[in-house]
Amino acid sequence: MLLAIDVGNTNTMFAVVDHGEIVHRWRISTQASRTSDEYMVWLTQLMEIDGVDRSKVGRVVISTVVPTTLFNLERMARRGFGIDPLVVTKDLDLGVGIEIAHPEQVGMDRLVNCVAVGDRHEGDFIIIDFGTATTFDIFVGNAYTGGIIAPGINLSAEALYVAAAQLPRVAVAPPRGGKAKGFDTVSAMQSGIFFGYLAMIEGLVARLKAEATGPMKVLATGGLAVLFEPYTRVIDVVDVDLTVRGLTIIDERNRR
Numbered sequence: 016m017l018l019a020i021d022v023g024n025t026n027t028m029f030a031v032v033d034h035g036e037i038v039h040r041w042r043i044s045t046q047a048s049r050t051s052d053e054y055m056v057w058l059t060q061l062m063e064i065d066g067v068d069r070s071k072v073g074r075v076v077i078s079t080v081v082p083t084t085l086f087n088l089e090r091m092a093r094r095g096f097g098i099d100p101l102v103v104t105k106d107l108d109l110g111v112g113i114e115i116a117h118p119e120q121v122g123m124d125r126l127v128n129c130v131a132v133g134d135r136h137e138g139d140f141i142i143i144d145f146g147t148a149t150t151f152d153i154f155v156g157n158a159y160t161g162g163i164i165a166p167g168i169n170l171s172a173e174a175l176y177v178a179a180a181q182l183p184r185v186a187v188a189p190p191r192g193g194k195a196k197g198f199d200t201v202s203a204m205q206s207g208i209f210f211g212y213l214a215m216i217e218g219l220v221a222r223l224k225a226e227a228t229g230p231m232k233v234l235a236t237g238g239l240a241v242l243f244e245p246y247t248r249v250i251d252v253v254d255v256d257l258t259v260r261g262l263t264i265i266d267e268r269n270r271r
Contacts, residue, residue: 018072018096019262020088022079023124024147025169029058030259031067037256039065047083051090059095075100076266078123078258103127103262107269110134112158121159124258125152128236129159131261136252138232141223143216143250144257145237151219155227163219168212168239175204187239189246213246220249 017032022045031039041061043049062069075092077100079085085102092100103123105113111129113121128142132154142152147170151163166174168187176184182204189209190202197203224231235243235250236257244250254260 016071017074017076017263017266018092019259019266020075020077020079020100021124021127021258021262022077022081022084022088024080027084028259029061030256031062031072032259032263035263037259039067040256040259045081045084047081049084049087051087051094054087054091055095058091069096072096072098074098074266074270076103076262077101078103078127078262080122080124101266101269103265107265109265110157110268111154112156114158114160122150125150125162126159127261127265128152128257129154129261130264131254131257132234133157134264135254135260136232136234139227139229141220141231141233142257143220143233143235143237143240145235145239145243149216149237151223153223153227153231155229155231163223165215165219168208171212172208175208188242193246209246213243216243217247217249 019030019032021028025045026042027045029041030037043057075096075098077088089100092098109126109130111133128144129152132140132142139155142154144150147167149165149167153160153162172187176182185201185204187208188205190197190205195206195210197206220233232251233249234252234254236254240253240255244253
């Protein structure tokens with residue numbers, strides 16, 4: 016079995032992959048100060064609860080956009096599983112091109128998503144990843160060719176609450192009834208946050224498609240993808256496990 020670890024700015028995903036199928040997923044908040052022992056205690060308990068035999072984990076692959084977490088995750092893999100993990104970098108065989116002026120600036124999570132799309136889909140794509148930041152990645156001709164980085168919706172909602180003294184903290188969700196017009200403070204805020212963000216997504220997708228030289232599909236990933244998909248026609252495919260699938264492909268390609 017493969018243990019795939021995807022470290023984001025807010026959360027870290029641990030997923031167990033068995034014969035190409037994702038069988039278990041666990042999340043923990045990303046903290047640079049978390050020790051290898053803390054990771055191991057937390058992960059071992061969850062594996063026991065879900066009936067996962069830790070001794071059957073034969074490979075570990077790690078992708079991180081928070082470099083300070085890497086040392087303790089590698090140490091956890093070696094001490095807890097007796098495995099030297101595969102750390103995803105641009106020096107590996109990714110199977111996709113990077114066609115921008117400064118390839119070193121591209122986050123590994125964005126390239127991992129491109130790897131998964133290139134392996135599972137045909138054609139050119141706009142990949143929207145809803146995370147701490149919302150990213151739009153342009154995948155054309157089996158290569159990453161650029162993209163957009165916008166503040167994530169949770170970050171935007173929190174900033175509104177922090178900056179405005181009389182506004183409450185609200186959940187990121189469409190207002191009750193699904194109408195844009197709000198009838199109280201909470202519904203007005205939810206409408207502005209949710210539908211305003213949705214309008215940004217649709218507007219940026221329209222601009223990217225207008226700049227493209229051919230047809231493009233839109234794939235959404237990240238935990239909030241399923242929240243937005245019912246309210247817009249611009250999203251063609253939702254795959255919340257896209258990054259883990261990409262890590263699995265990279266591991267297979269580089270372990271041969």
